[in-house]
Amino acid sequence: MSSALSLSLWPSPTIATYAARLFMMRTLAFAIGLVAILQTLDLLTESNKILAIDGNGNAELLRYVQLRIPQLISQFLPFSVLLGALVTMATLSQNSEVTIFRAAGLSAHQILYPMMAAALGVSLFHFAFNEMVLVRTNAELIAWEKAEYRRDAEIDTNPLTDVWVREGREIIHADSVTGNGAATVLHGVRVDRRDGSRLRQIINAQSGRPDGNAWLLNDVRIFTVRTGALSRVPEIRLGSGIEPDRFTMRAPDPDRTNIADLWKQTRLLESVGRGTDSLRVALYHKVSLPLSAVLMPLLGAVTAFGLARSGKLFARAVVGMALGFAYFVADNFMVAMGEFGSVPPWAAGWAPFLLFFLVGEAVLFRTEE
Secondary structure, eight states: OHHHHHHOSOSOHHHHHHHHHHHHHHHHHHHHHHHHHHHHHHHHHHHHHHHTSTTOOHHHHHHHHHHHHHHHHHHHHHHHHHHHHHHHHHHHHHTTHHHHHHHTTOOHHHHHHHHHHHHHHHHHHHHHHIIIIIHHHHHHHHHHHHTTTOTTOOOOSSOOEEEEEEETTEEEEEEEEESOGGGOEEEEEEEEEEETTEEEEEEEEEEEEEETTEEEEEEEEEEETTTOOEEEEEEEEEOTTOOTHHHHSOOOOGGGSOHHHHHHHHHHHHHTTOOOHHHHHHHHHHHHHHHGGGHHHHHGGGGTTTHHHHOOHHHHHHHHHHHHHHHHHHHHHHHHHHHTTSSOHHHHHHHHHHHHHHHHHHHHHHHTO
């Protein structure tokens, strides 16, 4: 009987339902409260800009709220799960319910499993919400903000800027690209010529355009690394075999692209030699960020366990909150490092999740098991 109890995820359906319901109610309350407060503060900041445009009124304010709320929900839902877990753990501990559960034969993990299962449901909702709602509202809000909240403004929501193409040992970068096909024009061109892993020449040009099967660069400066010499020529022809389509192929904005389309476009960009590290980081993060809700009960568990011996409820709650916020700081830091190419994309997306899962387990075993 005891062995079967120890192997069951939740040997008592009543306790499991009670703990999960308590956790979900508090998480929902925090989510509603955080979104309401932050939306109010944000609207106070942006309302002057919106109403400064002739013709804008309450309808535009309501439109802004409708487009901004999905961003706030997605951004602060994991924080709400963390706060809900901390308050639930503190409540169970303060009412001696954790002691009762342990006396009934439940391990610390068995007390946590129902909350983690409920958090997994939150993660699935978060992922579906991001893919079906957030990407659409993001695209509309970003375009509207770039139009300075004007009505019916037509703007390019994904301009061709900061474009680069690799061909052999040459990397060609353009600050911006205009036109299509034979009329394609590169502005602010830089070409890095390498000899193996060493940089041999840096070529800067004001502009470039297709010339047969190559590119003709105008107003060119050539810096030779080995000699340190800088020379200027009116024009130079290079980039043989690079089609204009490789420059005009748009890199998707992860905030406005669902995960399926982002994956397809990432593979397509890779096939033409474009860098995709930042896109792969975004792909991994589209999964790891919603899944972070599952970690929150584990990181907040230090609030509930071990209190019978120490009684330091507030101190343990602070430790649990510190662990949770440390995860979000580490996650943002690793995403930034991955976008800069300092760490592999998979590490940028998943290393914080795996690290803090191990930290949470270690703290749980140290304090209770």
